[in-house]
Amino acid sequence: MDYSRVINQRIANVPPSGIRKFFDIVRQMPEAISLGVGEPDFITPWQIRDAAIQSIEDGQTQYTSNWGLESLREKIAAYLRMRYRVSYSPKDEVLVTVGASEGIDISLRALIDPGDEVLIPEPSYVSYAPCVTFSGGVAVPVKTNAQEEFAITPEALRAAITDKTKALILPYPNNPTGGVMNKEQLREIADLLMDTDIVVISDEIYSELVYSGHEHTSFAALPGMRERTVTINGFSKAFAMTGWRVGYLCAPRELLAPMFKIHQYTMLCASIQGQIAADRALGRAFETGFEDVRMMVRSYDRRRRLMVEKLNAMGLTCFEPRGAFYVFPSIESTGLTSEEFCTRLLKEKQVACVPGTAFGESGEGHIRCSYATSLENLAEALKRIEEFVRSLNG
Amino acid sequence: MFSTLDMHILEILCEDARVSPREIAVMTGSDENQVNTALEGLRRAGVLVGYQALINWERTEKEFVQAVIEVNVQPQREKGFDAIAQRIMQHDEVKSLYLMSGAYDLMVLCEAATLKELASFVHSRLSVLEGVTGTSTHFMLKTYKYGGVLFESGHADRRQAVMP
Numbered sequence: 001m002d003y004s005r006v007i008n009q010r011i012a013n014v015p016p017s018g019i020r021k022f023f024d025i026v027r028q029m030p031e032a033i034s035l036g037v038g039e040p041d042f043i044t045p046w047q048i049r050d051a052a053i054q055s056i057e058d059g060q061t062q063y064t065s066n067w068g069l070e071s072l073r074e075k076i077a078a079y080l081r082m083r084y085r086v087s088y089s090p091k092d093e094v095l096v097t098v099g100a101s102e103g104i105d106i107s108l109r110a111l112i113d114p115g116d117e118v119l120i121p122e123p124s125y126v127s128y129a130p131c132v133t134f135s136g137g138v139a140v141p142v143k144t145n146a147q148e149e150f151a152i153t154p155e156a157l158r159a160a161i162t163d164k165t166k167a168l169i170l171p172y173p174n175n176p177t178g179g180v181m182n183k184e185q186l187r188e189i190a191d192l193l194m195d196t197d198i199v200v201i202s203d204e205i206y207s208e209l210v211y212s213g214h215e216h217t218s219f220a221a222l223p224g225m226r227e228r229t230v231t232i233n234g235f236s237k238a239f240a241m242t243g244w245r246v247g248y249l250c251a252p253r254e255l256l257a258p259m260f261k262i263h264q265y266t267m268l269c270a271s272i273q274g275q276i277a278a279d280r281a282l283g284r285a286f287e288t289g290f291e292d293v294r295m296m297v298r299s300y301d302r303r304r305r306l307m308v309e310k311l312n313a314m315g316l317t318c319f320e321p322r323g324a325f326y327v328f329p330s331i332e333s334t335g336l337t338s339e340e341f342c343t344r345l346l347k348e349k350q351v352a353c354v355p356g357t358a359f360g361e362s363g364e365g366h367i368r369c370s371y372a373t374s375l376e377n378l379a380e381a382l383k384r385i386e387e388f389v390r391s392l393n394g
Numbered sequence: 395m396f397s398t399l400d401m402h403i404l405e406i407l408c409e410d411a412r413v414s415p416r417e418i419a420v421m422t423g424s425d426e427n428q429v430n431t432a433l434e435g436l437r438r439a440g441v442l443v444g445y446q447a448l449i450n451w452e453r454t455e456k457e458f459v460q461a462v463i464e465v466n467v468q469p470q471r472e473k474g475f476d477a478i479a480q481r482i483m484q485h486d487e488v489k490s491l492y493l494m495s496g497a498y499d500l501m502v503l504c505e506a507a508t509l510k511e512l513a514s515f516v517h518s519r520l521s522v523l524e525g526v527t528g529t530s531t532h533f534m535l536k537t538y539k540y541g542g543v544l545f546e547s548g549h550a551d552r553r554q555a556v557m558p
Contacts, residue, residue: 023556037553101558127558242557295405302406302421309420352555375410 014130018358022339025346032350033381035369038175040325042240044277045292051280052244052273060272066264068096068248069275075282076248084207084218086231088250095260096278098270100205100234100247102263105131107201107230107249108167110258112137116166121152123328123359123366125175125203137166143362146319146330150179154188167199170219173206176359176368177328178304178321180210183217190222199255200229205247206324208238208293211301214322220250227252230259237324238293239281244274300325303371303378311369314386315393325372328356332365334392342367348391349384399424399432404441408542411445450545452537459512460489460505460534463520464498466527475499478525487515498530509533 004012019036026032067073073090080086088094097103104127108118112135120128122141129139142160144150157168170189172181181189193200202219210216220229234247249259269275285293307327311318316329331341338355345351356363371378402422406413415433419426436442451458467478475493482502483491490503502520506512512531521529537545 017556017558019556020558026555034555036556037551038557039553041551041553298402298405299409302402305423306417306421354556375406375413 010133010136014133017126019126019354022342022355022358023352025343026352029346029350029352032346032352033373033377033384034352035371035373035378035381036352036354037370037372038326039242039372040237040240040296041372041374042296044239044241044244045281045284047284048239048241048277048281052277055273055276060276062272064096064269064272064275066260066269067092067094068270069272069279072096072275072279072282073248075279075286076250078286079282080218080231080233080250084216084221086218086220086226086250088231089253092253092260093250093256095249095256095263096270096275097234097247097249097263098267099236099245100203100232101127102267103230103232103234103247103249104128104169104201104203105134106259106262106266107232107251108132108135108137109262111167111199113166115164117162117164118166119157119160119168121150121169121171121174122361123150123174123176123356123363124169124171126358128169128171129360138164140165141360141362144177144179145362146177146317146328146366149319150174150177150328151181151185152189154192157189157192161196161198165196165198167201168193169201169203171203173204173210173216173323175206175324176326176354176356176363176366177319178324178326179319180214180216180323182214183222186217186219186222190219190225193228194224198228200225201232202229203232205232205234206237207233208290209297209300209325210323211297211304212320212322216323227255230255235278235281239278239285240296241274241277241281244271244277246270246274246278300371303375306375306378307369307371307382310382310386314389316385316389325370327369327371328363328366329369330365331367334389336392338364338367345385345388349388351381351384351388397432399428400436400441403429403432403436407442407445448541448543450537452545458505458507459509460503461512461516462532462534463502463504463516464530464532465500465502465520466529467499468525468527469499470525478523481523482520485515485519487512 073094076094077088077090108131114136116137117140118132118137119140119142121144132139140160142152142156144152200219207216220226220231231250235241308318308320311329315333318327318329321327338357342353342355354368356366406418415429416426419429469475470477487504487506488502489505492501494501516531
């Protein structure tokens with residue numbers, strides 16, 4: 001059978017994830033220290049795990065409503081109102097999804113007609129552009145850079161908008177750069193979009209992980225923006241719940257309805273155990289004033305400062321990230337490309353980082369290092385990176 | 395007063411007591427002098443009382459026995475349990491000592507080179523102390539977790555090297 005004739009050409013033409021290509025090498029090196037992992041190094045707090053165990057023992061093994069458990073949706077709505085001052089009705093404006101990833105997928109599928117353009121800041125998370133392509137749309141990168149704190153500027157955005165622009169993905173706090181956009185910067189974007197029909201898909205999965213006094217602003221909270229915004233978030237990063245696959249999608253009911261339709265026909269619902277655990281996560285956070293989250297944030301923040309200081313000291317100029325758990329230093333001073341740098345660092349010093357180019361062309365000259373790993377690992381990895389950089393100069 | 399910096403310092407040292415004041419300064423966005431002053435304050439206040447390594451002795455050649463001893467005592471007027479506790483804690487075999495609520499009064503964590511030595515400590519030195527009305531000794535067989543660290547099978551990073 002000639003598989004190339006049966007497989008959808010649009011899918012076939014999407015290259016495999018740039019991160020993955022590189023990390024197939026890592027798997028064969030047990031001694032390597034990985035700064036490539038994009039998930040918390042904390043385990044889901046026990047009380048949350050226990051709620052799921054209890055639910056299995058109680059025989060809660062059925063489908064939930066397509067929307068998700070009512071008590072969970074109510075908590076999500078309360079959380080967004082309290083934390084970010086955005087108001088959604090838990091009845092039909094909050095949809096529990098299988099991770100934030102499903103939210104990205106179904107919001108794009110519900111919006112895109114063939115040939116529609118979707119603007120994506122670059123560098124950004126590897127999945128946005130492929131998801132746009134899968135939906136028949138055209139991904140249009142909007143380049144950002146360290147000088148402008150990896151924020152999108154109104155000028156760059158204006159230049160990228162055409163009459164085919166359907167949506168803008170707003171992924172802040174940003175993976176891989178750690179860039180955030182403050183309220184003023186977001187307002188400028190809002191002003192520009194005010195008289196258009198462009199929808200904003202605001203992926204706020206790292207919203208809890210912000211540092212240096214930055215306060216996360218939810219795009220839908222800006223005056224006039226709620227009607228055009230799809231807010232995506234989830235439990236993976238804030239509650240160390242990556243493997244549970246629970247996220248949520250919030251939007252005005254008219255905008256959420258077609259997304260719900262896809263979810264209803266394809267996914268039915270997120271796993272009930274994941275939803276029960278998520279419900280406990282938010283319940284516990286309300287009771288304890290988000291103490292677990294704060295503890296994690298303090299810990300990430302300390303490692304972040306350590307990384308930035310040490311990378312700068314060894315000549316890898318480092319933009320100070322103010323969100324997520326990545327640093328995105330420039331490696332231009334070494335004269336190597338991102339891919340050369342990462343390949344040689346891995347082979348010569350057994351430290352794995354992700355080449356900036358995995359996140360789009362404009363990531364060239366950078367590497368992504370995750371600091372979601374133990375202090376001990378970080379110290380050792382930084383020592384080896386320094387030795388490597390010194391060996392290049394010597 | 396207990397400051398934010400104090401709290402950061404304690405959290406950092408709980409995770410790894412080898413982190414230097416210079417590194418703590420970087421991690422908390424303060425300067426090294428401030429950190430040293432805070433460390434000194436914590437030591438003086440009796441908050442920071444020592445820096446020990448967590449050792450899984452079961453992986454070494456060292457032979458010794460550990461026991462938890464539940465001790466019932468007759469509290470003394472005015473001094474309560476403190477006087478008897480003071481006397482128990484003097485013994486080298488006693489590694490930790492706690493005043494408990496519940497069925498017994500003091501919990502003594504003991505160590506000795508051999509079973510015989512530990513038994514001798516309980517029979518001839520602990521149980522005969524004035525005020526001790528009864529003991530119950532439980533030998534420890536295996537350490538699964540200590541000081542918040544898993545000793546067995548807890549080291550593997552279960553995360554995928556890369557996603558997606």
